[in-house]
Amino acid sequence: MEEKILHTTKRCPFCANEIHLEAIKCQYCNEFLDGRIRVEQFSNVQPIWQLIILSILTCGLYDIYWFYRNWKHFKVHHKLNISPTWRTVGLLIPLVGLVQTHRQLKYIRHLAKEAGIEKSFSPRMILISLMIFDLLSLLPVPYWFLSLFSVWPLTVVQRVLNSYWEKEQHGIPSRTKLSKWEIAIVMMGGIIFILGLIGTFLP
Ligand SMILES: [Zn+2]
Numbered sequence: 001m002e003e004k005i006l007h008t009t010k011r012c013p014f015c016a017n018e019i020h021l022e023a024i025k026c027q028y029c030n031e032f033l034d035g036r037i038r039v040e041q042f043s044n045v046q047p048i049w050q051l052i053i054l055s056i057l058t059c060g061l062y063d064i065y066w067f068y069r070n071w072k073h074f075k076v077h078h079k080l081n082i083s084p085t086w087r088t089v090g091l092l093i094p095l096v097g098l099v100q101t102h103r104q105l106k107y108i109r110h111l112a113k114e115a116g117i118e119k120s121f122s123p124r125m126i127l128i129s130l131m132i133f134d135l136l137s138l139l140p141v142p143y144w145f146l147s148l149f150s151v152w153p154l155t156v157v158q159r160v161l162n163s164y165w166e167k168e169q170h171g172i173p174s175r176t177k178l179s180k181w182e183i184a185i186v187m188m189g190g191i192i193f194i195l196g197l198i199g200t201f202l203p
Pocket of ligand 1: 012013014015016017026027028029030031
């Protein structure tokens with residue numbers, strides 16, 4: 001018996017990404033393909049306070065996810081043929097990481113400009129700030145904690161991104177609450193963070 005290997009994927013009618021033939025929910029845009037209406041739909045806007053809390057409480061690890069998240073949003077929204085996962089892996093490689101970071105920042109500024117967003121930023125300055133905050137993490141206790149401010153340059157970019165998504169996804173509500181796993185991170189990170197502070201500043 002010959003196996004049919006053709007047509008194992010289909011094109012999502014909502015975002016045009018290739019998905020599994022039997023999929024009833026698109027893995028890229030989360031639309032249901034069986035006619036069901038998606039109950040919750042949120043825009044890609046991220047409140048600045050969420051970004052700050054998640055970044056500080058994960059000691060900056062969230063920043064890596066932040067870049068992944070942006071690539072994923074761009075892939076879905078602009079039907080880009082990119083791998084957000086591999087680009088994120090690239091972030092962890094010296095020099096490649098800098099190039100990838102700069103590339104995303106430039107892309108965001110380009111998108112915002114094209115969309116007529118007045119707010120902007122200098123990708124180079126953001127990159128330099130991120131590098132400086134990274135270096136601060138090498139400082140001895142308790143000065144390394146200055147590196148936690150690495151989220152600050154990202155908030156500058158997020159403000160521009162938020163204006164962009166508000167315009168692009170007009171009418172779609174933005175997520176105001178943290179998701180379940182984000183709450184888990186905040187709680188775990190909060191405990192570790194407080195213990196860390198106690199350990200650092202108490203004799
Ligand atoms: Zn889709």
